[in-house]
Amino acid sequence: xxxxxxxxxxxxxxxxxxxxxxxxxxxxxxxxxxxxxxxxxxxxxxxxxxxxxxxxxxxxxxxxxxxxxxxxxxxxxxxxxxxxxxxxxxxxxxxxxxxxxxxxxxxxxxxxxxxxxxxxxxxxxxxxxxxxxxxxxxxxxxxxxxxxxxxxxxxxxxxxxxxxxxxxxxxxxxxxxxxxxxxxxxxxxxxxxxxxxxxxxxxxxxxxxxx
Amino acid sequence: xxxxxxxxxxxxxxxxxxxxxxxxxxxxxxxxxxxxxxxxxxxxxxxxxxxxxxxxxxxxxxxxxxxxxxxxxxxxxxxxxxxxxxxxxxxxxxxxxxxxxxxxxxxxxxxxxxxxxxxxxxxxxxxxxxxxxxxxxxxxxxxxxxxxxxxxxxxxxxxxxxxxxxxxxxxxxxxxxxxxxxxxxxxxxxxxxxxxxxxxxxxxxxxxxxxxxxxxxxxxxxxxxxxxxxxxxxxxxxxxxxxxxxxxxxxxxxxxxxxxxxxxxxxxxxxxxxxxxxxxxxxxxxxxxxxxxxxxxxxxxxxxxxxxxxxxxxxxxxxxxxxxxxxxxxxxxxxxxxxxxxxxxxxxxxxxxxxxxxxxxxxxxxxxxxxxxxxxxxxxxxxxxxxxxxxxxxxxxxxxxxxxxxxxxxxxxxxxxxxxxxxxxxxxxxxxxxxxxxxxxxxxxxxxxxxxxxxxxxxxxxxxxxxxxxxxxxxxxxxxxxxxxxxxxxxxxxxxxxxxxxxxxxxxxxxxxxxxxxxxxxxxxxxxxxxxxxxxxxxxxxxxxxxxxxxxxxxxxxx
Ligand SMILES: Nc1nc2c(ncn2[C@@H]2O[C@H](COP(=O)(O)OP(=O)(O)O)[C@@H](O)[C@H]2O)c(=O)[nH]1
Ligand SMILES: [Mg+2]
Ligand SMILES: [Zn+2]
Ligand SMILES: [Zn+2]
Numbered sequence: 001x002x003x004x005x006x007x008x009x010x011x012x013x014x015x016x017x018x019x020x021x022x023x024x025x026x027x028x029x030x031x032x033x034x035x036x037x038x039x040x041x042x043x044x045x046x047x048x049x050x051x052x053x054x055x056x057x058x059x060x061x062x063x064x065x066x067x068x069x070x071x072x073x074x075x076x077x078x079x080x081x082x083x084x085x086x087x088x089x090x091x092x093x094x095x096x097x098x099x100x101x102x103x104x105x106x107x108x109x110x111x112x113x114x115x116x117x118x119x120x121x122x123x124x125x126x127x128x129x130x131x132x133x134x135x136x137x138x139x140x141x142x143x144x145x146x147x148x149x150x151x152x153x154x155x156x157x158x159x160x161x162x163x164x165x166x167x168x169x170x171x172x173x174x175x176x177x178x179x180x181x182x183x184x185x186x187x188x189x190x191x192x193x194x195x196x197x198x199x200x201x202x203x204x205x206x207x208x209x210x211x
Numbered sequence: 212x213x214x215x216x217x218x219x220x221x222x223x224x225x226x227x228x229x230x231x232x233x234x235x236x237x238x239x240x241x242x243x244x245x246x247x248x249x250x251x252x253x254x255x256x257x258x259x260x261x262x263x264x265x266x267x268x269x270x271x272x273x274x275x276x277x278x279x280x281x282x283x284x285x286x287x288x289x290x291x292x293x294x295x296x297x298x299x300x301x302x303x304x305x306x307x308x309x310x311x312x313x314x315x316x317x318x319x320x321x322x323x324x325x326x327x328x329x330x331x332x333x334x335x336x337x338x339x340x341x342x343x344x345x346x347x348x349x350x351x352x353x354x355x356x357x358x359x360x361x362x363x364x365x366x367x368x369x370x371x372x373x374x375x376x377x378x379x380x381x382x383x384x385x386x387x388x389x390x391x392x393x394x395x396x397x398x399x400x401x402x403x404x405x406x407x408x409x410x411x412x413x414x415x416x417x418x419x420x421x422x423x424x425x426x427x428x429x430x431x432x433x434x435x436x437x438x439x440x441x442x443x444x445x446x447x448x449x450x451x452x453x454x455x456x457x458x459x460x461x462x463x464x465x466x467x468x469x470x471x472x473x474x475x476x477x478x479x480x481x482x483x484x485x486x487x488x489x490x491x492x493x494x495x496x497x498x499x500x501x502x503x504x505x506x507x508x509x510x511x512x513x514x515x516x517x518x519x520x521x522x523x524x525x526x527x528x529x530x531x532x533x534x535x536x537x538x539x540x541x542x543x544x545x546x547x548x549x550x551x552x553x554x555x556x557x558x559x560x561x562x563x564x565x566x567x568x569x570x571x572x573x574x575x576x577x578x579x580x581x582x583x584x585x586x587x588x589x590x591x592x593x594x595x596x597x598x599x600x601x602x603x604x605x606x607x608x609x610x611x612x613x614x615x616x617x618x619x620x621x622x623x624x625x626x627x628x629x630x631x632x633x634x635x636x637x638x639x640x641x642x643x644x645x646x647x648x649x650x651x652x653x654x655x656x657x658x659x660x661x662x663x664x665x666x667x668x669x670x671x672x673x674x675x676x677x678x679x680x681x682x683x684x685x686x687x688x689x690x691x692x693x694x695x696x697x698x699x700x701x702x703x704x705x706x707x708x709x710x711x712x713x714x715x716x717x718x719x720x721x722x723x724x725x726x727x728x729x730x731x732x733x734x735x736x737x738x739x740x741x742x743x744x745x746x747x748x749x750x751x752x753x754x755x756x757x758x759x760x761x762x763x764x765x766x767x768x769x770x
């Protein structure tokens with residue numbers, strides 16, 4: 001059988017047009033960079049399987065067009081996403097300001113459980129920089145989202161960013177699982193009293209599993 | 212892009228805004244100034260969507276393998292018996308004492324348990340064990356993505372073309388055979404566990420009944436490139452007309468809820484090149500059955516006569532694997548917001564209904580024949596909300612062809628979330644508490660009953676039959692049509708009984724000095740159907756996991 005994977009995580013890249021979403025994805029999936037700007041049409045995705053703590057995690061990463069005219073299509077992909085990268089261009093003030101709008105867009109369209117990360121891309125272009133790293137960090141703190149500056153061109157922090165997001169999703173998954181039936185046997189507020197007599201095991205069907 | 216100047220356009224409208232717009236008869240698309248997508252753009256997007264479908268299928272097969280593996284383990288387990296391992300049947304020995312599973316509390320030998328690291332926040336630091344069955348169930352929950360999607364995603368069982376989520380009939384039988392609650396304590400002393408007496412509960416017959424729930428996949432396969440290309444994508448999720456999905460028929464509403472992967476909605480309203488046109492009259496069955504119809508156009512009266520002859524091999528919606536199908540017909544695209552929907556009668560308790568009913572659409576011009584199409588959606592008639600069973604679309608041009616009798620393959624329901632008045636409900640059968648933990652999470656779009664345009668909603672719930680006669684009530688959320696309760700209620704019961712019980716929820720508007728107004732009701736359980744039955748069965752099948760789902764409320768009170 002073809003080699004399989006343990007988990008499928010669906011990720012999404014959003015941000016203004018031209019900030020480098022497609023380049024970041026190209027770098028991560030193909031380890032290459034293209035200087036020319038080919039505007040993404042609507043949506044696209046790439047696959048890469050990574051290894052996290054011995055588990056094979058297949059990442060399906062959706063790239064979106066930043067343009068308004070594709071918005072209906074792109075927002076349709078928010079809901080199924082477990083992680084979202086918010087990308088801005090450090091040489092473009094406007095794209096940074098718009099991060100707030102993109103966050104609002106996530107709040108309205110994505111699952112409440114979605115993990116997020118902010119990327120300040122093109123950090124190789126120091127001469128043209130309009131947004132300082134500090135401002136990026138500050139925004140991230142404000143929204144309680146992780147942040148890193150990247151360069152798709154120089155392959156800086158791109159791997160790190162995706163691994164971090166994937167790791168955060170995995171951690172959340174583990175946490176959710178623990179919360180759903182903690183081995184300690186203590187659950188939320190509505191735990192029935194222990195005086196719910198420790199009856200002897202009854203029907204098998206009523207126990208470990210129904211089937 | 213300058214967001215400042217477009218500030219009000221930037222935000223993607225939420226469902227509520229969209230449904231308001233729908234009511235105001237102003238389309239969202241009308242408000243947009245962007246040029247529609249070009250042909251090449253649509254082609255590019257269609258290609259991506261197709262590629263994604265392949266990924267989805269690989270994933271559905273992987274999840275199917277996980278499900279099969281777990282079911283295999285359950286099948287081969289010995290079942291609990293005093294002082295023996297529930298998995299391998301080994302008896303307790305001095306050097307290898309049996310452990311107790313922290314989740315199901317059954318005994319298992321050291322080979323059949325895994326050590327669980329103590330819960331981080333736990334004050335108990337003593338060793339914990341989980342039997343491999345419980346461990347596997349948890350693992351499956353993670354690996355399938357159910358932890359995120361809050362229910363098991365669609366899957367395809369190994370070695371089957373399309374296999375349903377489960378065979379409810381089989382499940383029901385096994386559960387019923389397992390005997391009434393009086394078997395409490397009895398089964399333990401019996402030689403052999405109920406499992407060995409009633410072997411595999413999930414042996415799957417490769418029947419078509421099973422073909423539900425892998426819905427999206429097979430539906431997607433129905434697609435060929437031209438479908439997507441010729442339909443345009445600009446209307447994605449904006450013209451959805453499937454208001455009947457999960458809705459009582461009495462309430463007409465145009466839903467505009469967008470949902471991820473609702474590619475199907477692209478197809479709607481797009482008149483040209485419908486699925487059937489480029490295809491031979493008989494299309495391979497995609498697992499959702501077929502529909503035979505006759506079309507005739509009369510230019511004297513400018514009418515189209517649609518004869519719905521019969522359907523074959525429909526998916527089963529109730530516990531017995533049967534359905535109560537009827538067809539809803541509509542000519543698309545609509546002119547304005549005027550809808551002329553027609554429906555057939557319901558044929559009860561069948562998967563192969565004979566409708567033999569002719570319905571007429573008037574006011575169809577000859578040029579309409581070229582530009583419009585007929586959409587037929589099959590629903591399962593249920594007083595608690597009609598579930599979609601499949602649909603087909605055909606160009607009106609087919610009227611002009613001879614012979615005009617067509618056999619259409621139905622494609623699966625979109626699986627979209629319900630709209631209109633609805634409740635978000637979480638069910639979890641807790642093996643530890645031996646209770647059905649029901650969380651009334653929230654309500655949405657509840658009807659206003661008070662003169663101030665609001666209601667003061669609360670929910671009453673009870674299980675039926677319930678030997679304990681427990682009745683629960685949520686708190687009242689004042690002046691709120693989208694209340695958030697997140698209140699949890701316990702019903703002591705066991706899975707064997709659950710398979711015969713129904714959970715009834717009614718939503719009320721609190722009024723002082725006069726009787727409370729009824730806002731809607733919902734019944735989940737053994738005698739429910741479709742989505743509601745699936746939710747119930749998931750809860751029984753995967754205990755100790757929270758299954759969260761939206762359900763439409765019906766406006767009729769069945770008590
Ligand atoms: N110098 C530099 N240029 C970049 C970087 N990332 C993207 N670009 C360039 O920015 C332009 C737009 O990139 P693209 O990935 O298409 O942006 P998208 O619209 O967000 O997908 C292209 O010309 C890229 O070559 C980067 O990290 N450094
Ligand atoms: Mg791009
Ligand atoms: Zn054992
Ligand atoms: Zn167990």
